[in-house]
Each structure stands twice: as C-alpha cells, then as structure tokens.
Amino acid sequence: xxxxxxxxxxxxxxxxxxxxxxxxxxxxxxxxxxxxxxxxxxxxxxxxxxxxxxxxxxxxxxxxxxxxxxxxxxxxxxxxxxxxxxxxxxxxxxxxxxxxxxxxxxxxxxxxxxxxxxxxxxxxxxxxxxxxxxxxxxxxxxxxxxxxxxxxxxxxxxxxxxxxxxxxxxxxxxxxxxxxxxxxxxxxxxxxxxxxxxxxxxxxxxxxxxxxxxxxxxxxxxxxxxxxxxxxxxxxxxxxxxxxxxxxxxxxxxxxxxxxxxxxxxxxxxxxxxxxxxxxxxxxxxxxxxxxxxxxxxxxxxxxxxxxxxxxxxxxxxxxxxxxxxxxxxxxxxxxxxxxxxxxxxxxxxxxxxxxxxxxxxxxxxxxxxxxxxxxxxxxxxxxxxxxxxxxxxxxxxxxxxxxxxxxxxxxxxxxxxxxxxxxxxxxxxxx
RNA sequence: GGAGAGGUGGCUGAGUGGUCGAAAGCGACGGUUUGCUAAACCGUUGUACGUGUCACAGCGUACCGGGGGUUCGAAUCCCCCCCUCUCCGCCA
Numbered sequence: 127x128x129x130x131x132x133x134x135x136x137x138x139x140x141x142x143x144x145x146x147x148x149x150x151x152x153x154x155x156x157x158x159x160x161x162x163x164x165x166x167x168x169x170x171x172x173x174x175x176x177x178x179x180x181x182x183x184x185x186x187x188x189x190x191x192x193x194x195x196x197x198x199x200x201x202x203x204x205x206x207x208x209x210x211x212x213x214x215x216x217x218x219x220x221x222x223x224x225x226x227x228x229x230x231x232x233x234x235x236x237x238x239x240x241x242x243x244x245x246x247x248x249x250x251x252x253x254x255x256x257x258x259x260x261x262x263x264x265x266x267x268x269x270x271x272x273x274x275x276x277x278x279x280x281x282x283x284x285x286x287x288x289x290x291x292x293x294x295x296x297x298x299x300x301x302x303x304x305x306x307x308x309x310x311x312x313x314x315x316x317x318x319x320x321x322x323x324x325x326x327x328x329x330x331x332x333x334x335x336x337x338x339x340x341x342x343x344x345x346x347x348x349x350x351x352x353x354x355x356x357x358x359x360x361x362x363x364x365x366x367x368x369x370x371x372x373x374x375x376x377x378x379x380x381x382x383x384x385x386x387x388x389x390x391x392x393x394x395x396x397x398x399x400x401x402x403x404x405x406x407x408x409x410x411x412x413x414x415x416x417x418x419x420x421x422x423x424x425x426x427x428x429x430x431x432x433x434x435x436x437x438x439x440x441x442x443x444x445x446x447x448x449x450x451x452x453x454x455x456x457x458x459x460x461x462x463x464x465x466x467x468x469x470x471x472x473x474x475x476x477x478x479x480x481x482x483x484x485x486x487x488x489x490x491x492x493x494x495x496x497x498x499x500x501x502x503x504x505x506x507x508x509x510x511x512x513x514x515x516x517x518x519x520x521x522x523x524x525x526x527x528x529x530x531x532x533x534x535x536x537x538x539x540x541x542x543x544x545x546x547x548x549x550x551x552x553x554x555x556x557x558x
Numbered sequence: 559g560g561a562g563a564g565g566u567g568g569c570u571g572a573g574u575g576g577u578c579g580a581a582a583g584c585g586a587c588g589g590u591u592u593g594c595u596a597a598a599c600c601g602u603u604g605u606a607c608g609u610g611u612c613a614c615a616g617c618g619u620a621c622c623g624g625g626g627g628u629u630c631g632a633a634u635c636c637c638c639c640c641c642u643c644u645c646c647g648c649c650a
C-alpha cells in the first residue's frame with residue numbers, strides 16, 4: 127500500500143506510474159477518487175472528533191454533578207450526542223473503507239532506473255554469465271531424464287494429486303535435499319537466520335504481502351472453512367512474522383533464510399505450455415527475506431546484495447544464466463524494482479532457452495505499511511515503516527530441472543555439481 | 559476436541575463503572591552530587607491520526623489481545639473471535 131498522503135500530494139506522478147505499471151484505467155481513476163475522498167474524510171473526521179470531545183466533556187461533568195436536575199440535563203445531552211455521532215461516524219467509516227479499498231489497488235512506485243515498458247518484452251538483460259555447454263550427443267530434457275533415471279514420477283503425482291504434481295524419488299529426492307542444504311548453508315554464511323516456516327498462513331497476512339487469497343485471479347489454494355491458505359512462497363510467512371511490530375533500529379537489517387513448501391494454483395497459466403517441473407502446483411523453496419531501515423539507500427543496497435548472493439549460488443552450481451532488470455509493466459504490485467535470474471535450460475525450446483529460476487524484489491515500504499511493521503530510527507522520535515525485500519535462493523523444481531539438463535552425460539547419467547556432492551554423498555546420478 | 563485460568567505501557571504488576579492513558583516497582587534517558595565508578599536524589603519516559611508552530615510546546619481524538627454491545631460515561635459489565643498457560647483426550 128502506498129502512503130495516502132503521498133498519493134494526495136503527488137496525484138499526477140502516481141497516475142503516470144500506474145500507466146507505466148500497466149494496471150488498467152479503472153485503477154488510474156482510483157487516484158482521483160482517493161484525492162476527493164481524502165478531503166471529505168478529513169472534514170468528517172473533524173466533525174466526529176468534535177462530537178466525541180463534547181461527549182467526553184459531558185460524561186465527566188455528569189459524574190461530578192450532584193444536583194439531580196442538572197444531572198439529568200447532562201444525561202439528556204449525552205444521549206443526544208450519542209445518537210448524533212452514529213450517523214457521522216458511519217459515514218467516516220464508509221469513506222475510510224472505500225479509500226483503503228482503492229488505495230490497495232495501486233501498485234508500488236517504480237525505481238527510476240527500471241526499464242519502462244508494458245510487457246515482459248521490455249525486460250532488460252543486464253548481465254550474462256557462463257557459456258551454455260555444447261553437447262556432442264543428443265540431449266534429453268528433464269522429463270525424459272527423470273523418467274529414465276527413475277527420479278521424477280509425474281504419473282504417480284498425477285494419480286495421487288492431479289496434473290502438476292510429482293514424486294521425487296531416489297537420487298531425485300536426494301538432489302532436492304542437497305540443493306536445499308547447499309542454499310541454506312550458503313545463506314547462513316551470509317548472516318541469514320535459517321527458518322522453517324509454516325506452509326499455511328492467514329488470509330490477512332497473504333493480503334498484506336500483496337496476494338489475493340480469493341477470487342478468480344487467485345494464485346493460492348485456500349483451505350475450506352478456515353481463513354487459511356497454502357502459501358505460494360515463504361515471503362508470505364517471513365513478511366508476516368513481524369506484522370504489527372515495532373523493531374529496534376539496531377536489529378536491522380534482519381535477514382531470514384526461509385525454507386517452505388510453495389503451492390500455486392497457476393490459474394490463468396493454463397495456456398502457457400510448459401512441461402515437467404517448470405510450472406507445478408507444489409515445490410520447495412529456500413527464500414531470502416530481509417527487513418531494512420526505511421530508506422531507498424538501505425533497501426537498494428540490500429537488493430544488490432540479494433542479487434549478488436543469487437548469482438553466486440548459480441555460479442557455484444556452474445549453471446549459465448542471465449540477469450534481467452524487470453520493466454515497469456511486469457513488476458507486479460508490491461515491487462519497486464525486481465531482478466530475475468534466468469538459467470540456461472538445454473531441454474527448453476528447440477535448442478535450449480533461458481528460463482526463470484530466481485526473482486528478487488525491493489518492495490520498499492509497500493508491504494510494511496499494510497502489515498504495520500515499523501522501527502524506531504536512531505536519534506529521531508517516532509517510528510518509520512521498514513523496507514522489505516525478498517529473493518529466491520533456490521526454487522526446487524526449477525533449479526533441479528536446470529541441474530539435470532545441464533549436467534547430463536552421453537550415457538544417460540547426470541553428474542552432480544561439485545558443490546552438491548558433500549550433501550548428496552555421490553558424484554553421479556544413476557538409475558538405481 | 560473437552561475442562562479451567564489468563565491476556566493492562568519496554569518489563570513486572572495494580573486497577574471490577576466516572577476524577578484512568580492508566581498506581582507502584584524495574585529498566586532506559588536527562589540532570590544534581592562525585593577525583594573516578596557506584597550509590598543517592600530530582601525530572602522525563604507509548605503509538606497513530608488531527609489541529610497548531612519556522613521548529614518546539616500546546617490542544618483534540620483513538621488505542622488496556624481483536625471485533626461488537628450495554629451505559630450520559632467501560633481497562634472495568636455482556637457477547638463473539640484470537641492467543642497463551644494448566645489438566646484431560648488424541649496423535650507424528
């Protein structure tokens with residue numbers, strides 16, 4: 127959520143931002159509505175407070191008044207005021223709800239250096255690392271490898287849970303665990319606190335992070351007869367962890383390495399053909415989440431750091447990748463800036479393509495405002511909203527996919543990347 | 559899932575209808591004293607919004623787990639929900 131004061135004071139800039147963000151004309155119109163609503167709201171709030179002030183005055187006077195006649199006069203006035211405040215207060219609340227509702231439609235502001243554009247075509251490649259391997263034998267994609275090596279079972283997943291689910295078996299299970307271990311160990315060295323989070327969260331937390339728990343657009347599964355949803359990412363639980371808290375400035379930055387399962391309905395993604403592990407309903411992910419002081423300098427620096435760590439993780443795995451600076455229209459609601467890493471996937475497309483494996487976002491105070499996460503800046507009075515950032519360390523499924531396809535050998539086995547061997551206990555994946 | 563107890567300011571803890579944004583203690587901060595440290599003493603010590611100011615101050619409103627209700631008036635009474643603790647049941 128944006129700061130309502132900022133929206134009112136910079137309505138034109140906010141509108142332009144909405145256009146750049148590719149959000150629909152009705153949302154742009156919301157900005158004007160918010161400006162109008164806000165001045166009404168202020169006027170009515172003043173009225174309500176004035177009545178309340180008089181109510182308090184009367185109530186106190188009533189308590190002190192000994193004379194029965196005067197006392198009943200005061201009681202009568204109190205009753206009158208009570209009736210009076212009801213209607214005005216209800217109007218105030220209506221306005222507040224409407225304002226909040228419209229405010230919550232607005233996307234975050236955008237980093238001035240982020241490319242401006244409406245679709246993902248405007249995303250900019252800002253770095254390429256490594257060279258895709260040239261194979262001197264016909265390659266398989268990870269689905270074929272998974273089947274041949276008996277390490278990924280889509281048929282079993284389909285039978286038990288439906289399309290988009292799978293079993294990881296044998297060395298596939300070990301490889302998944304090894305990648306988790308590798309990422310967590312790496313992050314602990316970087317000063318992150320390792321955390322295993324709940325896989326379900328309250329809908330209010332989902333909303334605070336910027337997810338829509340309900341409706342046709344929803345990306346998450348909700349649990350019937352509860353206000354819980356299966357999380358789409360540990361960003362939800364790690365961001366919610368400090369909801370409604372005031373942190374001490376010395377605690378910041380606060381860095382978590384969260385391990386969770388992630389569940390996604392992938393509603394609306396049906397048309398986008400993607401086989402195998404690339405788009406699934408459940409996967410495991412090691413997620414970085416950071417809280418910083420509420421300045422663009424602090425979160426901007428942290429954002430670069432998260433990207434650096436993501437890159438080093440993939441460099442460590444020896445997987446070629448490119449880094450994308452995501453354009454305004456493709457940023458999603460909460461992000462102020464976002465970088466994606468796309469790793470080389472030999473089995474994708476005709477002769478291999480880069481495919482998204484991580485994503486890191488600087489959400490500035492957008493999530494913190496809705497989740498009410500603040501801190502006390504040193505040497506200042508009052509509190510400020512923190513900035514929140516998230517980044518994928520390793521999303522299993524996709525990282526697993528990339529390892530299998532890049533490390534396959536002519537004999538159908540798969541070499542285990544050096545860094546994973548201590549966790550795998552072997553250097554080659556073979557059919558058991 | 560069942561039975562009971564409880565949720566008050568940074569912490570401990572008082573407060574069962576009015577003078578309570580809330581006693582007291584601790585902690586923290588500022589000051590006095592002191593060769594230094596300690597102790598002692600004095601003072602300050604929540605947040606948000608509004609109003610006001612160059613900026614303070616001041617003033618107003620709200621907040622005693624969350625929401626609703628009773629009342630002229632609620633931390634205090636009633637209802638619902640959430641959470642914590644104890645015991646029982648069940649269970650990895």
